[in-house]
Amino acid sequence: MPRPTDNLPGFDELTAARDVVYRSMPPTPQYSWPLLNQALGTDVWIKHENHTPCGAFKLRGGLTYFDRLARQSAAGQTITGVVAATRGNHGQSVTLAARAQGWNATIVVPRGNSLEKNAAMQAQGARLIEHGADFQESIELALKLADEEGLHMVPSYHRDLVCGVATYWMEFFTAQPLDVVFVPIGLGSGICAAVAARRALGLTCEIIGVVSSGAPAYRLSYLSGHVVSAPVTTVLADGMACRQPHAEAFEIIRAEVADVVQVSDDEVAAAIRLLFEATHNLAEGAGAAALAGALQLRDRCAGQRVGVVLSGGNIDRPLAAEVLGG
Numbered sequence: 001m002p003r004p005t006d007n008l009p010g011f012d013e014l015t016a017a018r019d020v021v022y023r024s025m026p027p028t029p030q031y032s033w034p035l036l037n038q039a040l041g042t043d044v045w046i047k048h049e050n051h052t053p054c055g056a057f058k059l060r061g062g063l064t065y066f067d068r069l070a071r072q073s074a075a076g077q078t079i080t081g082v083v084a085a086t087r088g089n090h091g092q093s094v095t096l097a098a099r100a101q102g103w104n105a106t107i108v109v110p111r112g113n114s115l116e117k118n119a120a121m122q123a124q125g126a127r128l129i130e131h132g133a134d135f136q137e138s139i140e141l142a143l144k145l146a147d148e149e150g151l152h153m154v155p156s157y158h159r160d161l162v163c164g165v166a167t168y169w170m171e172f173f174t175a176q177p178l179d180v181v182f183v184p185i186g187l188g189s190g191i192c193a194a195v196a197a198r199r200a201l202g203l204t205c206e207i208i209g210v211v212s213s214g215a216p217a218y219r220l221s222y223l224s225g226h227v228v229s230a231p232v233t234t235v236l237a238d239g240m241a242c243r244q245p246h247a248e249a250f251e252i253i254r255a256e257v258a259d260v261v262q263v264s265d266d267e268v269a270a271a272i273r274l275l276f277e278a279t280h281n282l283a284e285g286a287g288a289a290a291l292a293g294a295l296q297l298r299d300r301c302a303g304q305r306v307g308v309v310l311s312g313g314n315i316d317r318p319l320a321a322e323v324l325g326g
Contacts, residue, residue, distance in 0.1 A: 004251035008192065009163040011200040014170055017163045020067045021060050024100070025053050027171045030307075035278035036291075040298050044306040046291075047172045050281060054092040054120070056239075056312030057168055061189055062093030063100075064164030065154065070101050079103055083145050084154040085138040087238045088117030089312050094154050095124040106145060108138040114238065116316045134232055136243050156187045157246040162196060165189050169197030172307060173205075180206040181307035182290040185218045185260070186240045188249025190311060195256040205307075209253060209260040210293035212237040212268070212285075221245050222253060222260040236265040236323070239286025239312060263292040269323045271295060275310065276324060284315040 009017070028051045036044050049057035073079045081104040084094045091107040098105040107126040109118060110133060122128050131141045139156075146153035155161075172178070183191040191209050198205065211219045214234025221228045227250050232241045253260065263271075271288035274295075275281055283291075290308045294301060315323075 004248070004255045005195065005199065007159060007248070008196040008199065008252070009159065009166065013163060014166050014197065014200050017064045018167045018170065021063050021164055021167045024063055025059065028052060028168060030172055030175055031279070033278045036274070039274060039278070040294060040301060040306060042298075042301055042304055042306060044294065044308055045172075045176050045178065046279065047168060047307065047309045048281065049168055049309055049311050050283065050287060050313030054089065054096055055314045056089035056092070056287070057165055057190060057309070058089040058093035058312075059096060060167050061161030061164035062090075062097035065158060065160040066097035066101055068160050069152065079152050081106065081149070081151045082154050083108065083142050083149075083151040085109070085135060085142040085156065087135055087241060088114050088121070088314060089239060090156055091121045091126065092117070092124060095121050095126040099125050106151060108142040108145070110134050110138050114314070114316050117314055120314070134243060135241055157189055157249050161189045162193045165193035166196045166200075168309070169194045170201070172309075173197055173201050173203055176307065177305060178205045178307040179304035180208060180258075180301060181309070182208050182210055182293045183309060184240055184286045184289040184311055185209045185211050185242070185253070186286060187242055188218070188246050188253065190309070191257065192249050192252045195252055206258040207256065208293060208297070209257050210289045211260060211262050212240045212289065213262040213264045215241050215243070216262055217242050217245050218250065218253065219260045219262050221250050222257070225254065234265055234285070236268050236319070237285035237289055239284060240289060261293050261296060263289055263296060267292040267296065272315075272323050273326065281310060282313050282315060282320060283310050284312045287312040
């Protein structure tokens with residue numbers, strides 16, 4: 001009987017993906033910051049995925065996805081342009097990777113989306129469309145545009161995206177011996193990539209997922225054993241604003257992840273402030289969620305070497321000022 005992880009990329013494929021990613025960006029650093037060690041009471045390492053060319057981990061997945069798509073196009077599949085739905089970081093990844101292949105990108109975002117993420121996507125050449133009250137409604141329009149305009153729809157979760165994202169976990173896992181890692185969950189590519197890299201390297205460290213209490217769908221699904229939808233209310237952690245879990249990602253999480261915890265916007269805000277004070281790196285809400293989860297479970301992490309991903313730093317300046325001001 002097939003297992004949920006059977007479709008994950010293995011060591012050879014992840015090594016090839018690393019070569020694709022490194023044509024466009026170098027490995028990102030991981031540091032152990034003394035003030036964070038003090039706050040958690042144990043050794044903690046931060047993987048700085050906020051140091052990619054689009055300020056978030058998503059670019060890695062876009063590069064590998066579009067590398068595969070370009071090879072399919074060369075083999076006869078005609079691509080005239082691409083379309084995707086996003087809250088921002090996936091859209092930046094899609095736009096940058098599409099532009100490298102000479103393709104136009106249409107990006108659909110919900111109304112009220114981050115102004116600075118929108119501006120970044122437009123500066124990269126995207127045709128930006130604001131539609132819908134949330135991410136799910138943006139997806140529906142993107143699918144409609146793909147059909148009407150003959151565009152290739154770039155999903156937010158896909159095996160090729162997971163393959164690229166896993167390159168940062170390969171870097172992290174080979175740089176440091178880690179006992180437990182904390183990963184924010186949006187639609188699932190980041191945490192499934194952690195599972196893929198752990199399996200490829202034959203490691204046994206615990207993987208703990210972190211969701212927003214204002215977007216609890218994956219935690220509710222994890223606890224119930226089946227996919228559960230839930231409304232989204234988070235203001236700060238927009239990168240985790242998932243209403244409907246992806247079925248394949250959920251099955252991998254259910255099979256391989258030790259726990260899924262939820263953090264409030266207040267806890268995320270406190271983690272943003274701590275990251276700034278301890279590292280002088282600015283995190284967006286989803287980018288600080290992993291640290292918020294580690295802080296919540298600090299007693300459980302006692303005596304362990306903890307890995308935390310700072311998955312993105314794309315927070316609007318007024319919101320950053322408000323959060324840092326306490």
